[in-house]
């Protein structure tokens with residue numbers, strides 16, 4: 001078996017999710033190659049070559065891949081993928097965008113968002129917002145799979161010594177072009193891989209009040225997330241949404257503040273190790289999944305939390 | 314310009330999902346079904362494009378059992394002009410759905426195809442992208458804004474890092490995210506009018522597509538339940554527990 005893992009990166013650094021996907025590839029077994037497709041992405045390729053368990057890194061460095069357009073990546077990966085038994089990518093917005101194109105071009109099914117590998121052709125994945133867990137078997141010759149990064153412990157980022165090869169396949173489908181990007185700037189850890197996440201919901205009332213959560217987050221080295229209601233209301237940007245249709249997080253500690261605990265929200269955080277809920281409604285469903293529940297008005301509890309943490313940290 | 318919207322009949326998003334005791338799937342008997350929420354957003358976007366004079370005709374298509382006609386009628390009540398029902402009782406996986414939709418696209422030749430980014434049952438997030446690949450179209454996935462300008466469409470996409478705007482040649486495929494719009498409700502007169510709008514029914518074979526699933530579901534289980542926790546009395550106790558019991562801070 002031979003597995004092609006598509007690296008997730010921003011042209012300058014390798015995203016941790018790639019290491020989680022390589023871990024999933026190891027669970028399948030076989031030779032693991034990593035494709036770094038991007039523009040001026042040499043540093044990413046070097047980083048990928050150091051990851052544990054990687055056999056070879058292919059670098060497709062071309063302007064056509066600079067913005068990870070699904071049309072171009074789809075064609076590239078479909079062509080390279082023909083030589084492999086499995087093609088894997090992280091189930092982030094990039095992988096979700098181009099991988100189904102790869103599957104369609106190869107005329108195979110895609111298995112989305114796997115959380116476990118049972119064997120080379122059988123995978124476990126959540127369906128119905130995580131209310132059911134399906135075990136599915138693929139009968140296709142090439143398995144195109146997206147991986148939920150939080151479900152696999154990452155391989156070591158250092159220690160490997162894979163060879164790096166240039167790949168000069170250029171696929172520019174000519175269907176789409178990049179216009180602009182508005183990326184959130186934050187010094188806090190990345191939401192999807194942070195060890196601690198503190199999220200606010202509709203109960204926060206407005207965007208300014210998220211400052212309270214940021215203060216706590218900065219004490220803990222945490223990332224700040226949100227419910228859909230908080231994003232829809234315009235309190236915070238979309239990249240902070242946790243849930244079935246937002247980001248999936250599984251930190252050591254998840255603190256839900258003013259969040260009721262709808263199933264779509266739980267789908268994104270219920271694999272967290274420890275869950276804390278702060279909500280003034282003692283009947284809120286979030287308390288059914290919380291390890292520690294505090295029934296309180298968040299406008300009193302969160303500033304108190306900041307003070308208490310200052311004492312003990 | 315003609316807009317094609319694909320909609321799916323799924324379990325209502327408010328229903329508590331139950332896994333069947335024999336682990337073969339999810340219990341859908343006597344469960345409330347509805348249009349997939351992302352598909353509602355797709356229909357709404359098409360209707361808004363028509364109201365702006367950008368779209369001239371909205372064709373809505375659904376693949377599924379006889380009862381999926383209810384969802385087509387809902388879309389017609391919301392403002393779609395005409396329905397196409399590809400009727401099948403078989404399980405239709407994303408690749409087959411994309412192939413069926415491709416056949417519909419070839420017949421209808423829409424300038425824009427709008428789909429939901431994922432359906433809340435299988436949570437696959439695949440069909441729109443597969444359709445785009447099979448028809449050689451560009452794709453604007455997870456859209457939060459769609460602006461048609463001449464023979465291009467600019468799509469602002471919700472991505473992990475924030476927002477990204479792409480420009481696509483028409484015809485193109487757009488898949489909707491939650492912030493694209495807030496769908497309206499159908500009015501009673503429009504529900505009545507929708508009953509008279511044309512709805513064509515056909516079988517997958519009429520479109521020359523064989524529905525043959527590549528993935529087989531071996532079992533479906535309930536997720537591991539979290540153990541119920543405790544309520545703490547105040548913030549001081551919470552911090553103490555986090556530090557000394559859970560040891561996570």
Ligand SMILES: Cc1cc2nc3c(=O)[nH]c(=O)nc-3n(C[C@H](O)[C@H](O)[C@H](O)COP(=O)(O)OP(=O)(O)OC[C@H]3O[C@@H](n4cnc5c(N)ncnc54)[C@H](O)[C@@H]3O)c2cc1C
Nearest residue numbers: 201202203227228229243244245246258259260265280298
């Ligand atoms: C297709 C679809 C996809 C979805 N995807 C997602 C998703 O990915 N992520 C997601 O989060 N949601 C998602 N949702 C929405 C989800 O169903 C809920 O509507 C949403 O999660 C509710 O957000 P909330 O808990 O912040 O708001 P609410 O449900 O309104 O809860 C607010 C909570 O704040 C508490 N509160 C208010 N004031 C205070 C105070 N002063 N102190 C303490 N507590 C207070 C209230 O008691 C209440 O429990 C989706 C829905 C659909 C239909």
